[in-house]
Amino acid sequence: MPRSRPRNKLRSGCPLNVSVEILGDRWSLLIIRDMMLRGFRSYTQFLDSYERIATNILAHRLKKLEHYGIIATQEDPLDGRKLIYTLTEKGMDLAPVLTEMVLWTAAHEEHQNPELIRQIKKDKQKFLASVRQRWLGNPSPVN
Amino acid sequence: MPRSRPRNKLRSGCPLNVSVEILGDRWSLLIIRDMMLRGFRSYTQFLDSYERIATNILAHRLKKLEHYGIIATQEDPLDGRKLIYTLTEKGMDLAPVLTEMVLWTAAHEEHQNPELIRQIKKDKQKFLASVRQRWLGNPSPVN
């Protein structure tokens, strides 16, 4: 499926490196988490998330994620000020990555949200299916 | 299993955030890849890896990964100059994370190493088992 994008000087074409270059920073995956697991869709929601991203960083990350086709942006038909950010299929396909990261933390680090862990551990495939199912209810525009 | 570590001001205890704070940078996962998939064990091997990490960054990352118990360091009994870096069990448990990241890239971005992708896609569990099996042959010291 990968379409040719004018790729600006990647360090290497190793598939792990490619994902690290796209997602390997302190905020991108948290924004995706907020969209995927908490249903966040607006700039202010991301700003108000617990970890407190700075507004300029958020703007940059949203642009980067959109550039890579991980999220899509639409205007809110009900409010001309608002933009609605949604995960694309490509963004939704990061669910297994997030899930494995959560499981790793659960196994090896102190953390919160034991309920999430319990749910994933009980049946990983079912968890992934339910996340995707919820997303299908609020799909991103085909663009 | 998570033991209490004097945790210096995490942004949040969300399990995804915890893993992002430990691994979310441009180099950590590449070092782990080199150890896990290519069997690298020394400083110079990491330096010579394709993406060309800077020497001071590598030193910092190795310290960080050791601090978090993801890698362990031993002296080389055959060469007093050398240190041997190995993945711990905790580090090895990142295999599913790396694997899902690779699969995501394979599905959505241009990349190289189709042979790796083919191998993972053919039988993911078998791939993970074989990676772990190779690691068991060169285990890290229990520390």
Add this chain to the structure above:
DNA sequence: TCAGATTACTTGTTAATTGCAAGTGAAAAT
């Protein structure tokens, strides 16, 4: 044995990125 090479770094210095605080313009609410 001793010069040269190797290994795992450290130490500057510069460039890039992140974070903070404040501000802006368009649209909506009161």
Add this chain to the structure above:
DNA sequence: ATTTTCACTTGCAATTAACAAGTAATCTGA
């Protein structure tokens, strides 16, 4: 009409990354 909300931008300081060079300990080959 004024205030508030929303999605940002701008300017600046602090942190981090990258580049280049150097160092101490150890090993290797003549």
